[in-house]
Amino acid sequence: xxxxxxxxxxxxxxxxxxxxxxxxxxxxxxxxxxxxxxxxxxxxxxxxxxxxxxxxxxxxxxxxxxxxxxxxxxxxxxxxxxxxxxxxxxxxxxxxxxxxxxxxxxxxxxxxxxxxxxxxxxxxxxxxxxxxxxxxxxxxxxxxxxxxxxxxxxxxxxxxxxxxxxxxxxxxxxxxxxxxxxxxxxxxxxxxxxxxxxxxxxxxxxxxxxxxxxxxxxxxxxxxxxxxxxxxxxxxxxxxxxxxxxxxxxxxxxx
Amino acid sequence: xxxxxxxxxxxxxxxxxxxxxxxxxxxxxxxxxxxxxxxxxxxxxxxxxxxxxxxxxxxxxxxxxxxxxxxxxxxxxxxxxxxxxxxxxxxxxxxxxxxxxxxxxxxxxxxxxxxxxxxxxxxxxxxxxxxxxxxxxxxxxxxxxxxxxxxxxxxxxxxxxxxxxxxxxxxxxxxxxxxxxxxxxxxxxxxxxxxxxxxxxxxxxxxxxxxxxxxxxxxxxxxxxxxxxxxxxxxxxxxxxxxxxxxxxxxxxxxxxxxxxxxxxxxxxxxxxxxxxxxxxxxxxxxxxxxxxxxxxxxxxx
Numbered sequence: 001x002x003x004x005x006x007x008x009x010x011x012x013x014x015x016x017x018x019x020x021x022x023x024x025x026x027x028x029x030x031x032x033x034x035x036x037x038x039x040x041x042x043x044x045x046x047x048x049x050x051x052x053x054x055x056x057x058x059x060x061x062x063x064x065x066x067x068x069x070x071x072x073x074x075x076x077x078x079x080x081x082x083x084x085x086x087x088x089x090x091x092x093x094x095x096x097x098x099x100x101x102x103x104x105x106x107x108x109x110x111x112x113x114x115x116x117x118x119x120x121x122x123x124x125x126x127x128x129x130x131x132x133x134x135x136x137x138x139x140x141x142x143x144x145x146x147x148x149x150x151x152x153x154x155x156x157x158x159x160x161x162x163x164x165x166x167x168x169x170x171x172x173x174x175x176x177x178x179x180x181x182x183x184x185x186x187x188x189x190x191x192x193x194x195x196x197x198x199x200x201x202x203x204x205x206x207x208x209x210x211x212x213x214x215x216x217x218x219x220x221x222x223x224x225x226x227x228x229x230x231x232x233x234x235x236x237x238x239x240x241x242x243x244x245x246x247x248x249x250x251x252x253x254x255x
Numbered sequence: 256x257x258x259x260x261x262x263x264x265x266x267x268x269x270x271x272x273x274x275x276x277x278x279x280x281x282x283x284x285x286x287x288x289x290x291x292x293x294x295x296x297x298x299x300x301x302x303x304x305x306x307x308x309x310x311x312x313x314x315x316x317x318x319x320x321x322x323x324x325x326x327x328x329x330x331x332x333x334x335x336x337x338x339x340x341x342x343x344x345x346x347x348x349x350x351x352x353x354x355x356x357x358x359x360x361x362x363x364x365x366x367x368x369x370x371x372x373x374x375x376x377x378x379x380x381x382x383x384x385x386x387x388x389x390x391x392x393x394x395x396x397x398x399x400x401x402x403x404x405x406x407x408x409x410x411x412x413x414x415x416x417x418x419x420x421x422x423x424x425x426x427x428x429x430x431x432x433x434x435x436x437x438x439x440x441x442x443x444x445x446x447x448x449x450x451x452x453x454x455x456x457x458x459x460x461x462x463x464x465x466x467x468x469x470x471x472x473x474x475x476x477x478x479x480x481x482x483x484x485x486x487x488x489x490x491x492x493x494x495x496x497x498x499x500x501x502x503x504x505x506x507x508x509x510x511x512x513x514x515x516x517x518x519x520x521x522x523x524x525x526x527x528x529x530x531x532x533x534x535x536x537x538x539x540x541x542x543x544x545x546x547x548x549x550x551x552x553x554x555x556x557x
Contacts, residue, residue, distance in 0.1 A: 077446060079444065105440070
């Protein structure tokens with residue numbers, strides 16, 4: 001394995017809920033500028049692994065390497081500073097804020113003045129810079145026209161665009177997308193695929209996804225989880241032919 | 256005619272002070288989902304700080320900002336030391352959301368005891384720094400004095416500043432996002448713990464100002480068991496609930512409605528019905544609009 005230039009690597013991850021083993025000695029490596037897919041049947045532990053990577057679940061054991069350096073599994077509030085951003089399956093926009101404000105939330109780390117000093121006049125320049133930055137990323141997902149709508153008035157595909165803009169605006173080195181294509185029609189999926197491919201110029205991407213065609217199209221490497229264990233990994237072609245994967249997952253027809 | 260005008264003026268003055276208390280309740284509710292019954296105690300303690308400063312410096316105008324900062328400091332300490340622990344350790348389930356609220360009731364008693372310990376139980380006096388004699392209009396005396404005018408203007412400035420902070424600054428954005436969902440806010444990079452402490456500090460400051468203004472406007476006396484501060488808590492809380500508990504503007508509107516209704520009952524019906532009216536008004540509004548007077552739509556929280 002190429003150890004040192006991996007953007008993110010975890011090894012020996014174990015997680016149990018009560019007596020139930022959710023993840024068993026799981027490993028994962030995301031190279032720089034690589035799109036990695038995490039697939040597996042329902043309940044295989046994909047979301048648990050995802051949550052462990054971003055601090056929502058604390059693993060019982062395991063090691064975490066960021067850019068070749070060992071690091072504790074991050075807490076949720078450290079993610080953005082570590083250069084990791086994620087979207088949520090349920091999208092997770094702030095419904096009572098506008099689209100622009102939602103994206104600005106993701107850009108907080110670029111605010112030059114602190115939260116408190118921001119209230120005493122230092123705010124205006126900062127505010128303008130954050131708005132510009134946020135608008136730039138809304139443009140990237142073709143959502144500038146939505147900037148001043150309240151987030152809870154958007155259509156589902158639009159909320160996905162905004163959620164991605166909010167993740168991108170923090171300029172992460174690693175972007176984690178939880179089912180980016182879920183609930184989208186063919187046209188939007190096409191668009192999402194193109195977007196993800198374009199992102200690899202700037203960052204690594206980890207995707208949890210049910211849509212096999214999305215995963216097969218955009219990912220350069222796949223990890224297949226089943227019953228909390230990695231049963232196969234490698235490029236799409238290799239994984240597709242793996243007997244264990246066929247038995248567990250693909251053999252039963254298109255997911 | 257002059258009586259109606261005076262009743263309106265009394266209602267607006269009282270309502271504006273309630274609005275500060277209501278805003279304090281809303282700020283704490285939004286930042287930590289706690290109904291803070293200790294708010295009256297915190298405001299009372301801040302006002303005692305103000306009283307101390309008046310004893311030393313002789314100036315109400317120095318005491319007012321000191322009480323405001325003192326209130327912010329006391330509130331921050333309570334959030335950092337007590338609430339943060341409670342929110343971390345009280346686990347899931349129904350009891351988890353109740354524990355911190357019960358704790359604030361305990362805190363209320365604790366703060367009053369602390370005040371009694373340091374300042375004793377006898378009344379302390381804060382003299383109004385401006386005349387409390389109403390302006391005259393022809394042969395009529397209006398129910399608005401220089402002090403009352405100052406109160407209304409000071410609160411207007413504070414409310415506008417807070418609204419500006421909420422709507423136009425990063426801090427406001429962080430406060431609104433954290434209120435909506437702390438978990439998502441953390442993922443998006445907001446320092447939710449810090450934001451919560453700031454929410455409490457702002458509430459403490461608002462409470463401190465409310466206490467100082469109420470004392471100078473009302474009886475002028477302070478005691479650990481001050482009825483005035485208990486009423487301030489009750490009316491501030493009712494105003495916040497009428498306003499939907501989640502909205503600053505709602506809190507201000509709720510407080511003004513409450514202040515005006517109570518002033519009219521006081522003038523035209525009688526003082527004995529004031530307290531009952533406050534609760535009847537609360538019940539009626541909760542029955543007609545359970546989400547408060549400016550609730551946008553039901554079930555918007557995910």
